[in-house]
Amino acid sequence: MKKEVIFTDILNCPVRNVLDRIGDKWSLLILMVLNQNEVLRFNEIHQAIGDISQKMLSVSLKNLEADGLVNRKVYPQIPPKVEYKLTDLGKSLLPHVDALAGWSNQNMQTILANRASYQKS
Amino acid sequence: MKKEVIFTDILNCPVRNVLDRIGDKWSLLILMVLNQNEVLRFNEIHQAIGDISQKMLSVSLKNLEADGLVNRKVYPQIPPKVEYKLTDLGKSLLPHVDALAGWSNQNMQTILANRASYQKS
């Protein structure tokens, strides 16, 4: 067993970079919803998630678009119509997200039980 | 292509539950450091991460312990000695974390480039 401490590359750590974007309150959820539906309009995502504010949905989508994970297509008409879908980059991330979601589903009960029994000590 | 909007189970979504814990600023990083080293003492983790405050390391470790992802072993001696290591549950999560980290490593350059070119528009 190696016992030398590996220093995490503080400044340029990719995990931090990605997690700072994806680890916020809504991004992963948005990605998963988009993954389930191929193409969605703004309000469809809004309703799908339910308890996200317009502001945060807007901000989150913009971030995801900036990172190139989500594509935004505007139809110049009135009333406006905007469609969102995953880019190839976004799609390449989603298996890992789903894996995480799968693990969460399998182990949530255990975790909740752990938390409960931890309380009593 | 199905266009029916799937509502996320707002209240009991496992992904949210797990992400609220794991998606904070430090937890994943701590898990990865522990994964690289089998057993670590408090200060070893502290130094390995570098820019984490004592408080947040303490809090994060406690949360991870409460969820049953990390095991904490205290040696009752002076000066104190405390060892941390992953539980089996924690170990079962780590492949997915590593997968995410791997994806991050592979695609960070692309993402950074996307962000940069997004600025100019």
Add this chain to the structure above:
DNA sequence: CCGAATCCTGTGGGATACTG
């Protein structure tokens, strides 16, 4: 050495109202 306790600040993010 391993934290707990306290204090303090920045900001993530909600509510609401307005616009093209």
Add this chain to the structure above:
DNA sequence: CAGTATCCCACAGGATTCGG
């Protein structure tokens, strides 16, 4: 419909100090 703009606050998290 698809957002922006504004206001506002809770809380994550840093700095510092104290204790066993």
